[in-house]
Amino acid sequence: DGGITQSPKYLFRKEGQNVTLSCEQNLNHDAMYWYRQDPGQGLRLIYYSQIVNDFQKGDIAEGYSVSREKKESFPLTVTSAQKNPTAFYLCASAPRTGGIGELFFGEGSRLTVL
């Protein structure tokens, strides 16, 4: 079945450690996105990528890094520079940017820093 797969679903990290969240899609979508969700708040854009080997910062990119070496994959690294990393992270994809904007979301990864 086509879709977006995020892993792991739950992750615990000690302070000072980097952690990488995986996002894979088999929908042949060009654009991929990472959002952060905090309790009681909406979705905030971290990074997005319109094509392979290109990505752009979103509204809250500090302390995060991404890569887009393959069309299907858009991993997010939460670095030790991110001051408050505990959150629910959502990956999404869309057929193209500049279009109708309908995003397809993964099931999310919940990161907890101990």
Add this chain to the structure above:
Amino acid sequence: GQQLNQSPQSMFIQEGEDVSMNCTSSSIFNTWLWYKQDPGEGPVLLIALYKAGELTSNGRLTAQFGTTRKDSFLNISASIPSDVGIYFCAGLGWNNAGNMLTFGGGTRLMVKP
């Protein structure tokens, strides 16, 4: 940047009641989308609106794209327990990065059987 004000932030209703929520913005959007998020899951698209004044239904859900292009509302009729979740509006508009989605803060819906 662009901001969406979504209200109410939460609702606690009795099963069978109708629900109404809305989003407003100071900016114009080209497309309005409504998503539902179940606990611990990613949001799922419910309704997409592409033209000012458009009224679209999806089962018990009805959404409208405001004529000013700065607002949208979502109605749920005859609510049932599985309607529980967080509903997000999202507007597609143009900024320096191109066409980008902006999300509202969400409306948390709780339904009492």
